[in-house]
Amino acid sequence: MSEDSSFKEIKIKKPKTFFEITKPVNSKIIEGDCFTVMDEMIKNETKFDLIFADPPYFLSNGGITCHSGKMVKVDKGDWDASQGPQLNHEFNTEWLKRCKELLADHGTLWVSGTMHVIYSIGFAMQQLDMKILNNVTWQKPNPPPHLAGRYFTHSTETLLWARKSEKSKHKFNYQLMKEINGGKQMKDVWTFTSPKKSEKTEGKHPTQKPLTVLERIILSSTDEGDTILDPFLGSGTTNVAAILKGRHSVGIEQEKEYCALAKKRISLAQSEVIKGIQQPLFN
Ligand SMILES: C[S@@+](CC[C@H](N)C(=O)[O-])C[C@H]1O[C@@H](n2cnc3c(N)ncnc32)[C@H](O)[C@@H]1O
Numbered sequence: 001m002s003e004d005s006s007f008k009e010i011k012i013k014k015p016k017t018f019f020e021i022t023k024p025v026n027s028k029i030i031e032g033d034c035f036t037v038m039d040e041m042i043k044n045e046t047k048f049d050l051i052f053a054d055p056p057y058f059l060s061n062g063g064i065t066c067h068s069g070k071m072v073k074v075d076k077g078d079w080d081a082s083q084g085p086q087l088n089h090e091f092n093t094e095w096l097k098r099c100k101e102l103l104a105d106h107g108t109l110w111v112s113g114t115m116h117v118i119y120s121i122g123f124a125m126q127q128l129d130m131k132i133l134n135n136v137t138w139q140k141p142n143p144p145p146h147l148a149g150r151y152f153t154h155s156t157e158t159l160l161w162a163r164k165s166e167k168s169k170h171k172f173n174y175q176l177m178k179e180i181n182g183g184k185q186m187k188d189v190w191t192f193t194s195p196k197k198s199e200k201t202e203g204k205h206p207t208q209k210p211l212t213v214l215e216r217i218i219l220s221s222t223d224e225g226d227t228i229l230d231p232f233l234g235s236g237t238t239n240v241a242a243i244l245k246g247r248h249s250v251g252i253e254q255e256k257e258y259c260a261l262a263k264k265r266i267s268l269a270q271s272e273v274i275k276g277i278q279q280p281l282f283n
Contacts, residue, residue, distance in 0.1 A: 236262025
């Protein structure tokens with residue numbers, strides 16, 4: 001214990017493989033703190049073709065929002081509490097530094113976030129000499145209403161897409177994106193609804209991303225057989241989308257409860273792909 005009682009001792013548990021499959025592709029959940037796990041991966045010179053990160057948004061600080069028509073407190077968990085702008089930025093810089101190290105030379109990093117976190121992420125990327133390639137706006141056609149009526153209704157999230165450095169050459173499946181977009185260049189505003197009910201049959205996570213967003217990210221910047229890392233796996237959306245698209249994946253999540261949820265979703269995706277019954281995601 002630290003002599004200074006203002007510091008709380010945090011016990012970091014040793015990371016462990018929570019779950020792993022090898023068919024139809026490799027998909028692994030590591031239960032643990034992503035800083036510890038990424039340090040170990042760096043030591044082993046592991047590289048990834050793509051990293052998707054959906055970090056804490058630092059917005060669980062007593063506000064209110066609307067959920068299923070009811071007023072609820074914004075409290076997604078301790079992991080989402082703000083430490084103040086300076087410490088939040090240090091946190092972001094530290095995990096981003098590790099992501100940069102883990103990217104293959106052609107690899108890219110996608111980070112999703114709201115205004116609470118995205119400016120710090122963008123600034124840290126610049127401080128780390130990464131090159132920001134796009135600022136994609138994910139527009140939600142069905143956002144929850146703004147209860148107090150004092151601001152515009154929040155209906156977007158930002159996806160920052162970056163490569164390792166100014167000089168590195170990144171992968172972009174331009175033609176495929178154009179095809180998906182009816183023969184026209186894909187723009188940087190994507191309209192997708194929040195996750196469908198069918199994506200929540202295995203349990204709930206407060207910030208689950210829709211499979212459609214992850215599928216587009218994966219198709220745009222990886223090829224079949226590539227390997228993807230998600231350091232903040234949550235309910236496992238990245239690994240599920242990776243399985244559906246024939247990519248390998250590793251996800252890190254510190255909460256056992258969410259590892260268990262991710263495991264269920266991954267197992268379901270695995271059996272659907274093996275049976276060949278996965279529904280198309282883009283409708
Ligand atoms: C915004 S959520 C990710 C949601 C995910 N994209 C999904 O679709 O379900 C962030 C997740 O990161 C986890 N987390 C926060 N800090 C972490 C850390 N240091 N190491 C590993 N996981 C962490 C939280 O428990 C939470 O589940």
